[in-house]
Amino acid sequence: VDAAVANPNRTVLELDDVSKDYGHEVAVENLSLDVKDGELLTLLGPSGCGKTTTLRMIAGLERPSDGQISIADEVIADGSSFRKPEERNVGIVFQDYALFPHLTVAENIAFGLTEMEEVAVAERVDELLELVDLSTHHDKMPSQLSGGQQQRVALARSLAPEPDVLLLDEPFSNLDVRLRVEMREEVRKILKRAGVTAISVTHDQEEALSISDRVAIMNDGTIAQVGDPAEVFENPESRFVASFLGQASFLSARVTSDVIETGLGSFNVELLNGPVEAYNGAMVDVLVRPDDLQAMPTNESKADGYVVHRQYNGPSFVYRVELHSGDVVHCMHNHVETFEPGQPVEVDLVADHDLAWYPTE
Ligand code: ATP
Numbered sequence: 001v002d003a004a005v006a007n008p009n010r011t012v013l014e015l016d017d018v019s020k021d022y023g024h025e026v027a028v029e030n031l032s033l034d035v036k037d038g039e040l041l042t043l044l045g046p047s048g049c050g051k052t053t054t055l056r057m058i059a060g061l062e063r064p065s066d067g068q069i070s071i072a073d074e075v076i077a078d079g080s081s082f083r084k085p086e087e088r089n090v091g092i093v094f095q096d097y098a099l100f101p102h103l104t105v106a107e108n109i110a111f112g113l114t115e116m117e118e119v120a121v122a123e124r125v126d127e128l129l130e131l132v133d134l135s136t137h138h139d140k141m142p143s144q145l146s147g148g149q150q151q152r153v154a155l156a157r158s159l160a161p162e163p164d165v166l167l168l169d170e171p172f173s174n175l176d177v178r179l180r181v182e183m184r185e186e187v188r189k190i191l192k193r194a195g196v197t198a199i200s201v202t203h204d205q206e207e208a209l210s211i212s213d214r215v216a217i218m219n220d221g222t223i224a225q226v227g228d229p230a231e232v233f234e235n236p237e238s239r240f241v242a243s244f245l246g247q248a249s250f251l252s253a254r255v256t257s258d259v260i261e262t263g264l265g266s267f268n269v270e271l272l273n274g275p276v277e278a279y280n281g282a283m284v285d286v287l288v289r290p291d292d293l294q295a296m297p298t299n300e301s302k303a304d305g306y307v308v309h310r311q312y313n314g315p316s317f318v319y320r321v322e323l324h325s326g327d328v329v330h331c332m333h334n335h336v337e338t339f340e341p342g343q344p345v346e347v348d349l350v351a352d353h354d355l356a357w358y359p360t361e
Contacts, residue, residue: 006038012197013058013165018067019221020053027053029221030067035165035199040191041226042200044208045218046244051201054218055167058199059092060085072164091163091196095170097154099142105129105153106138112161128156132190147175148183155187159194166191168200172207184211205245209233217241235272235356242287242356247318249293249329250285251349252360260286263325264304264347270354284357288329290318292351295331295339303344310341321345 013035020028028050035041043051056062058069060076060083068078071090076083099108106125113121129135132152142150151171158166171187172180188211191198202208208215209229216226217240225232225241236242239250253260259268271286295307305323317338319331331347339345 006036006195006197008036008038010037011035012037012039012072013199014068014070015054015058016068016070018054018057018064018069020050020057020062021065026221028057028064031221031223033216033223033226035197037197038192038195039213040188040198040200040211041214041216042202042208042212043216043218044202044205044244045224046203049218050221051203051218052169055169055199055201058165059090059167060088089161089164091158091161091166093151093154093158093166093168093171095173097142097150097174099150099153099157101142104139104141105134105145108142108153109156109160111157124160128160131159131193132156148179148186151175151183152186152190155190159190159196164197166196166198168198170202171200172202172204180207187211209245217244219244234353236287239285239287239358242358247290247330249288249290249327250358251288251327251329252325253284253286253357255282255284256280262286262349263323263327264349267349269349269351272354272356283360285360287356287358288349288351290330290332292349292355293329293331294348294350295319295321295333295345296348297337297339298344298346300344302346304347305345307339307341307343307345310338319345321347323347 011034015031015033018028018031031054043054045051053062057064063082064077069076071088075081076088100111109125109128110121113124116124129138132155134149134152137145137149142153145153172183175183184207212229214226214228215232217224217232219240225237232241233245236245242248251262253262255271259266305321307319308322309320311318316332319333320328321331322328329347
């Protein structure tokens with residue numbers, strides 16, 4: 001199956017100032033979002049932030065309280081009109097796949113192709129089986145398939161009617177951890193080959209960063225930031241985004257024209273996003289990830305702080321260190337030698353990239 005041609009300049013899905021409340025509960029508030037043709041965008045955020053409600057409004061399972069939703073330049077929901085799910089060309093892959101247990105793989109995939117001639121249906125099913133690499137499983141029953149294979153059948157079934165937009169609700173939550181990582185790569189490959197515009201929902205930051213073209217981080221019913229994975233990870237616009245996308249510590253610093261002065265000493269590093277209050281001694285909180293800081297055991301008199309917690313994560317240890325300045329930071333230490341909570345340590349800023357910062361609260 002050849003990659004379908006997508007036009008990255010064309011907006012396929014548009015949410016314009018969309019809100020949804022359930023009585024006093026505001027689930028989604030003034031949310032605007034554009035998704036381009038063939039793009040895979042992930043809604044990422046903590047439980048209750050409004051991801052599922054957003055997905056359900058796109059599917060037509062919920063009616064927005066306010067705002068407008070368009071698909072392929074047609075308004076499908078606004079103050080005066082509302083298209084039902086079956087009147088929208090939207091496919092959904094549910095968390096539990098929802099395959100029909102009494103139908104074969106081929107029959108499951110053909111299920112939504114009611115308007116097609118029999119011969120065309122058979123051809124389309126074969127094409128999709130090839131797309132998801134299950135051609136030899138045509139006549140199997142869902143119960144004879146592994147979790148990953150069932151997911152590929154669910155994907156094929158929802159792609160069969162050529163939806164304008166495909167929605168994926170926590171697509172990997174039913175898979176064990178190892179298979180999850182494998183299927184991320186597989187699902188992304190299938191979606192890209194199909195050329196479909198897709199929105200996925202997850203609370204797993206690693207999954208969002210690894211499969212998406214763009215990630216929209218949600219908080220409290222709104223989008224906190226949207227951008228490509230590297231952009232949102234390396235340049236988070238808020239502490240919330242920084243902390244949600246991985247282990248984040250904040251180092252208080254005074255900024256002068258050529259250095260930042262911190263509890264660890266003065267460093268010559270660049271800060272992201274232009275000048276900080278004209279560098280006239282402004283106080284900021286600088287974002288540091290564990291690999292930006294290196295901890296080393298030392299004696300009491302040279303220490304920058306002491307270890308409060310040690311976390312083993314396979315390839316390395318991450319130490320939580322309370323600095324004499326009062327900041328609490330997470331640091332790496334890659335060497336074999338380990339040290340214990342309570343032990344004094346020296347901490348070095350070893351970041352070799354521009355650092356994000358936030359005004360001191
Ligand atoms: P999760 O990751 O836990 O699924 P989510 O980000 O998908 O969370 P939503 O399910 O969209 O969040 O819920 C957003 C908010 O709206 C929550 O506070 C939730 O309690 C509320 N909510 C969702 N559906 C309803 C409903 N049918 N009636 C009342 N409140 C609802």
